[in-house]
Amino acid sequence: MSAISERRERERAHRHQMIITAARELAETEGWEAVTTRRLAERVEYSQPVLYSHFDGKDAIVSAVALDGFSELAAHLRRARQAAAEPGQALRAVCRAYLEFATERPALYQAMFILPTDLKFASAETPPPLRASFDEFVSCFRPDNKRRELFAEVLWSALHGIAVLSESGRIPPDGQEDRLDFLVTQIADAPMKPITP
Amino acid sequence: MSAISERRERERAHRHQMIITAARELAETEGWEAVTTRRLAERVEYSQPVLYSHFDGKDAIVSAVALDGFSELAAHLRRARQAAAEPGQALRAVCRAYLEFATERPALYQAMFILPTDLKFASAETPPPLRASFDEFVSCFRPDNKRRELFAEVLWSALHGIAVLSESGRIPPDGQEDRLDFLVTQIADAPMKPITP
DNA sequence: ACAGGATGTCTAGCATTGCTAGGATGCCGT
């Protein structure tokens, strides 16, 4: 418990974060397939085995990057929602922010939603940032809407689908704005079955 | 042009298909990470290099599997749509069939939508099965709906999101039926903005 | 002050991956 061990602890934590940001930067500039343990070690100026004293393996590093990503996503969505003028515009603002996030940080988004991670979703030990991101969607619907969670799930799924299908070229890259418009209009809360009598 | 070279051509085509089905079976029983060129070669009872005389690389094999998958998906959706009693039920039937397909053949679905492939989507040289699958969604909406394609894109995106997020545990596995209900109800054609007066 | 143990780091290596070069083997047409 001496001052020295405290310093070591600090250094260790610093290096821990270094690894995460190095992985993220490398992924964002050259894609995840370029993120190898060797290049990562070189970038942090340590040898490979130190990576394994911080993380259980490469997947764990990806998971750590993804977790950071969820914190940023939650903040990004929250900012968009609170900046919306009327509450009716919040839904559209949050959805647009989500698609922005996905297209501007494709590697980060991949880590969060496509690459295999150890993160636990939708359970008791779900990390707070994940929960916070989801709650931003839930908050776009009225509190008296008893099925807000369902709305949020489907909305999130649709946005994820749009993001990932357009990113991989499976859907034309333009027309995102139209899709957003359509989605928001159709899925806003209000009466459950507005069509059938 | 002798009979012998014809036989060789036949054998070659047969072997071509053998590789594809071997890859698919292996992926479906043990996952794509277990599909290596060595195991594939062993399974087909040839050496590795023959794979490369048929395909440009592993990605091309995955693409071939995916292409087969799109043919099956198109047929599956078409069957569901035509079996629907009333036209109003066609949309729901097709959506349910899509989710069925995704959950019952997860490896095939991965090849089609997640793994990197060489397939060209939404362009002139888009393979017919891809186009056919998409058209099944389009056909669920009325011909006088001028924005059918947009509807189909968003619908497909939402279904893909639901499929992939639940498969990877990012959304609770139960409640699929509720999501389906909600999605179909909200996105069916009919007046564009049923809520606002 | 100094040995002994614990902690941390690196070098070297393993098994596996996708992919390829080069040689051996057989089949065809003349």
Next chain:
DNA sequence: ACGGCATCCTAGCAATGCTAGACATCCTGT
């Protein structure tokens, strides 16, 4: 029967994730 060609396999390469064991460094107890 034999030259030429297509086909196929053995062997190997470079790169990957990961680990064992040696080396050094620092803390602790006498």
